Amino acid sequence: MFAVTNSVGMFGMNAFPVTVEAEVFKGHPQFDLSGLPDIGIKESRDRVRSAASSVGIQFPKGRILINLAPADVKKSGSSFDLAIFVSLMQAMDILPLRMPERIFIGELGLHGTVRSVRGVMTMTMLARKNGCREIYVPKENVREAAVIEGIRVYGISSVEELMLHLVGQELLSPEPYCQPDASVSPASMLDFSDVRGQFKARSGMELAAAGGHNILLIGSPGSGKSMLANRLPTILPQMTKEEILETSNVYSVAGLLTPERPLITQRPFRSPHHTISTSGLAGGGSIPTPGEISLAHNGVLFLDELAEFKRNTLEVLRQPLEARKVVISRVSGTAEYPCSFMLAAAMNPCPCGYSGSPLKKCTCTQKQIHNYISRISGPMLDRFDLHVDVDPVPYEELAAQEKPESSAVIRERVEAARKRQARRYAGLGFYSNAAIPDHLLNEFCQMEHDAEIMFGKMYTYYHMSARTGMRVKKVARSAADLHGSEKIQCEDISMAVQFRGFDSKYLK
Ligand SMILES: Nc1ncnc2c1ncn2[C@@H]1O[C@H](COP(=O)(O)OP(=O)(O)OP(=O)(O)O)[C@@H](O)[C@H]1O
Numbered sequence: 001m002f003a004v005t006n007s008v009g010m011f012g013m014n015a016f017p018v019t020v021e022a023e024v025f026k027g028h029p030q031f032d033l034s035g036l037p038d039i040g041i042k043e044s045r046d047r048v049r050s051a052a053s054s055v056g057i058q059f060p061k062g063r064i065l066i067n068l069a070p071a072d073v074k075k076s077g078s079s080f081d082l083a084i085f086v087s088l089m090q091a092m093d094i095l096p097l098r099m100p101e102r103i104f105i106g107e108l109g110l111h112g113t114v115r116s117v118r119g120v121m122t123m124t125m126l127a128r129k130n131g132c133r134e135i136y137v138p139k140e141n142v143r144e145a146a147v148i149e150g151i152r153v154y155g156i157s158s159v160e161e162l163m164l165h166l167v168g169q170e171l172l173s174p175e176p177y178c179q180p181d182a183s184v185s186p187a188s189m190l191d192f193s194d195v196r197g198q199f200k201a202r203s204g205m206e207l208a209a210a211g212g213h214n215i216l217l218i219g220s221p222g223s224g225k226s227m228l229a230n231r232l233p234t235i236l237p238q239m240t241k242e243e244i245l246e247t248s249n250v251y252s253v254a255g256l257l258t259p260e261r262p263l264i265t266q267r268p269f270r271s272p273h274h275t276i277s278t279s280g281l282a283g284g285g286s287i288p289t290p291g292e293i294s295l296a297h298n299g300v301l302f303l304d305e306l307a308e309f310k311r312n313t314l315e316v317l318r319q320p321l322e323a324r325k326v327v328i329s330r331v332s333g334t335a336e337y338p339c340s341f342m343l344a345a346a347m348n349p350c351p352c353g354y355s356g357s358p359l360k361k362c363t364c365t366q367k368q369i370h371n372y373i374s375r376i377s378g379p380m381l382d383r384f385d386l387h388v389d390v391d392p393v394p395y396e397e398l399a400a401q402e403k404p405e406s407s408a409v410i411r412e413r414v415e416a417a418r419k420r421q422a423r424r425y426a427g428l429g430f431y432s433n434a435a436i437p438d439h440l441l442n443e444f445c446q447m448e449h450d451a452e453i454m455f456g457k458m459y460t461y462y463h464m465s466a467r468t469g470m471r472v473k474k475v476a477r478s479a480a481d482l483h484g485s486e487k488i489q490c491e492d493i494s495m496a497v498q499f500r501g502f503d504s505k506y507l508k
């Protein structure tokens, strides 16, 4: 008998429909499976056989033929097991041949268990898009599938359970639809109220969050750079429903969603070590998996000890930072992952760490400092709109009784500033001040007359390059958005200029 079932294949973030055809012929016992790479075939056959025997079914005496179509698309992974199993059971007349259109996804384990696979959310999206009404996924992945509206999702833990359901003996209930919602996510353990003093650094962080600017923190060891950066996600706006789906989708493909954390509802904060490989950072592997920059999608990528990163590691960031997506080419195909993130980085001002610090005397020579800084290429440094000097907190501030402002209060101001930007840039394809294209800068960064004059003076005084000038304008725009002004004012200019310390102090 000839049977057909449906499944879904994945390459990168792309899901595509796969049909599984099964037929049993008279003849020598044999199991032929076409459409999968050699190694996958053997393993899949063994798993299907073991699952069948777990429910007391032996493979038929004849020849079994399984075909995964389309044949010309490379398929990989173990997620077709369940569909192969169902198809075979139909061909053997154990399951009904005629069933409404259903999609089966899952890896089979020993003794008929159904094990989790990667990319279930993306696969479910495709199934819904193609008008399919029912999808059967591993129980462990059921919650990531249940965020897709308009399709019945069943979580399966064993083939026995599935068969009883399919023959109508013991019906399973579909997983209820689960609306992605950021407000239900657990509160972060970190808060800006832990950070004492640091008024300037705090306002730098707030500005960066308000306009989506990349930020570089420079300061001596123990001054609180990591502490500040770790708290950046807590002042960013709550994730929207679309952002939750986008980011969770990347995590689904990376196999990082769990039953305990079926969705990413808080902005990710990724802090890769400086020894990370380029493919670990940007994504890679023979079947490309997302790298740190994609796991930071809609959140923060934090590079601590920036000067310790290898130059070529940092270079892979440049293009994705602009494009907000990363393309990985392999012989097996090209995968594209989203990577829209805020870049935060921290570094010491010099090899000994104490240049400019009131605590200790710096022991480095000018040349050593220069070499240290130039480890980070100019174009890379240029990606940071704000440079924040993080000075050690004086004792009086550290010991002050007053509790510093909390993340929730700062976030409210940030959200208001972001709303102004969203209104201003509606329909233009970008959302934040950091992303204003150069040719629209003058239109959107209009200044009050006296601010214009002040900007001109500062531009000359600080020997700014045209590019630095543009960065200053964008940051000033964010400062103006924080206090709700349509035109940039003098105070916004001086606010922005004070966060360009690096240019004048270290690069000359
Ligand atoms: N402003 C502050 N308020 C309260 N505690 C602080 C502050 N600054 C630093 N600390 C304390 O000092 C510790 C060290 O700070 P942190 O690790 O952020 O420094 P760092 O600048 O990243 O240092 P390094 O260059 O060595 O990485 C923090 O964990 C925190 O306990």
Ligand SMILES: [Mg+2]
Pocket: 225, 226, 227, 304, 346
């Ligand atoms: Mg640190």
Ligand SMILES: [Zn+2]
Pocket: 350, 351, 352, 353, 354, 355, 362, 363, 364
């Ligand atoms: Zn030094």
